Amino acid sequence: MTAGTVCGALSPPPGSPCVSLTPFLTQSEVPNEVPWRVPTSPCRPFPCPDRHVCTVNSECRPGEACRPYHCTPACTMGEVSSVTVPVGAYISVHARTGGSSCGQVCVCGRGGVLKSCRFVPCVDPAPCWLGTSKIEHDTExxxxxxxxxxxxxxxxxLPRPVCHASSLLHALPPLTGLGAGAVSRGLTSEGSEGPEKLPCGCPDHWVPVCANNGRSFPSECLARCAGVRDGEWVTGECGARDGCDGVRCDAGQVCVSVPNTCLTLPATxxxxxxxxxTDGGCPLEASIPACDTRGHQFESLCDLVRAGATLRHVGTCSTRCSTSGEVCxxxxxxxxxxCHAHANRVPVDYAGPCRGVGVPGREGCPGVVCPKPAGASSSSSSSSSSSSFTSTSEQAGCLAGVAEAAWCCGRVCGGALRLAWSSRAVEVAGVAIPHPRPLTVAALLHALAANxxxxxCEVRGHLTLDGHLLVLVTPTAAHTPIPPPLVxxxxxxxxxxxxxxxxxxxxxxxxTLPASALTLAVSAHTSSSAALVPAAHSSVALLFVLLLSMLVRGVRGEV
Structure with a gap:
């Protein structure tokens, strides 16, 4: 078949009236709106100019007068590199020298050029030892x-998503301890947890403590179980005291309390x-979006302070959440x-202050009223909630969900994954930066959300009692409390x-600097037996899943 035969087959018969192309080239008054029940990928195909990165705008609902994506100026990782990173991001540039990983930590400047580069120490690719068994560097x-x-x-x-008791690594001896120089995180003895048990057999007492790295624990027992030592924690929740207490800033500066949970060890x-x-330039750590108590958005903390406004939370203002009433x-x-929790990418468990710790295999916590899932009967007042926030608890319409020890209010609807990282890589990166803000849980979740x-879908998460990061990828507020099956x-x-x-x-x-220390990832969600796709959508759902699978394989082939 040639171009001529194709053109002849598509051409109208001789004598047919001419079909004008004008209606097809004129912008229609009817918006080209995708039905809200179908997931959309506004960054595909790429809609932004060159040297920009595209991120989805989960605040924009179909039919609203808003752009469903953000275009942010970016830097390239090299003259011939197609990898771009947004302006203001900390970048890890690796190199290889004598078998050890070395490199630099840079900042993407406003001109689209990497600047303020600092060399980082080399990481020795040392092996790990389990008894007499040797595990090489970067070996799984x-x-x-x-x-x-x-x-x-x-x-x-990390815990395996699907585990069978007979699945063992026969090449390794029984776990008798770590060899000299080896450090282990997340490697606890099998059977330390079970039905209605917390890690290390700790009681379900709510006497919270706060580790030096900003991580809250329900009790001293659970903190010690996670490896926190004496002198590395204080009594009370991490958010119970003002972050500016006892802080003295330099002349011409004001202290702004900003909650953080760092990826560093508890002692740091x-x-x-x-x-x-209050005047002059704005340092990089303060050049972050900020929302005041009136719901006004500022480009940076410096702009907010100089305008005399009162900070509500760091991050962009949102209209999809409640701005009043404490939440746990x-x-x-x-x-x-x-809104304060969501700005820090933390999922909400229930309304009111934290006052209980969940136990695996047991529903709810004493004295805690959980939000009622959509479609549940309202006959029982004890199960209802007066909170105004949107519950992401699992209910009809969920295809998958995840549950975690210490939660009071059940499973969360959506996808999930668990992440582990190298604490030594975090420490090495911390040497090259003047402040640890890029090495926080929120910064890592932000980097994941950009992907x-x-x-x-929106990304939230938190550190678990086991010390790894649980990341939730859940339907946005526009599709809860009952998300469509395809979403x-x-x-x-x-x-x-x-x-x-x-x-x-x-x-x-x-x-990106916070993600550069990641070493391992596993899926964490499990299928819901109550999730049923309506028959009318079964063929569409199957086609959609197949297309997504092809897209995933294509993306993995490019990395």
Whole structure:
């Protein structure tokens, strides 16, 4: 077949009237709106100019007068590199010298050029030892119900998503201890947890403590179980005291309390404040979006302070959450409002201050009223909630969900993954930066969210009692409390795609400083037996899943 035969087949018969192209070239008055029940990927195809990055705008609902994506000026990782990073981001530029990983930490400047580069020490690719068994650097092994990876002599582990008791690594001897120089996180003895038991057999007492790195624990017992030592924690929740208490900023600066949870070890302090200059330039740590108590958005903390406004929370203002009433985050920390928690990418557990710790195998917590799932009967007042925030608890319409120890209010609807990182890599990166803000949980979640391409899914998460990071990819407020099946499926696929991106060490993700220390990722969600796709949508759902699977394979092939 030639071009002529194709043109002849498509051409109208001789004598047919001419069909004008004008109606097809004129902008229609009817918006080209995608039905809200179908997930959308506004960054595909790429809509932004060159040297920009595209991120989805989960605040924009179909039919609203808003752009469903953001275009941010960016830097390239090199003259011939196609990897771009947004302006203001900390970048990890790796190199190889004599078998050890070395490199620089740079900042993407406003002119689209990497600047303020600082050299980082080399990371020795030392092996890990389990008894007399040697595990090489960057090698992944399976041990019982855990999958582990060795990085620079440090062994980090995560629970396997599907575990069978007979699945063991026969090449390794029984776990008798770590060899000299090896460090282990997440490698606990099998059977330490069980039905109606917390880690280390700790009681379900709510006597919270706060570690130096900004991580809250329900009790001293659970903090010690996680490796926090004496002198590395204080009594009370991390959010119970003002971050500016006892802080003295330099002349011409004011202290602004900003909550943080750092990826560093518990012994390393994690500042809960930022010193903001009242005039002159704005330092990088203060050049972050801020929302005041009137709901007005500022480009930076400096602009907010100089305007005489009062900070509500760091991050962009949102209209999809409640700005009043304390809530308990699933990280075990009390937040001033739902918006405050969401701005820090923390999922909400229930309304009111934190006052209980969940136990695996037991529903609810004493004295805690959980939000009622959509479609539940309202006959029982004890199960209702007067809170105004949107519940993400699992209910009809969910295809998958995840549950975690210490949660009071059940499973969360959507996809999920667990992440582990090298504490030594975090410490090395901390040497090269003047402040630890880029090495926080919120910064890592923000980097992960930039790699989610479905605008109906949002990314939140927190550190678990086991010390790893649980990341939730859940339907946005526009699709809760009852998300359409295709949206739930899309969020689950996005979570699985993030697992593949981390395992493949995608340059776009791993070049960002907080993500550069990641060593391992596994899926965490499980299917819901109550989730049924309506028959009318079954064929469409199957086609959508197949298309998403093809897209995922294509993305993994590019990294």
């Amino acid at each position: 092994v399976v041990m019982g119900c855990r999958v582990c990876v060795c990085h620079a002599g440090e062994l980090t582990c 302090p994690c500042p809960q404040h930022i010193c903001v200059p 985050g699933r990280d075990g920390r009390t937040w001033a409002s739902e 989610v391409g479905v605008s109906e 739930s499926e899309a969020c689950m696929v996005e979570a699985e795609r993030l697992v593949g991106v981390v395992r493949a060490r995608s340059p776009r993700l791993m070049s």
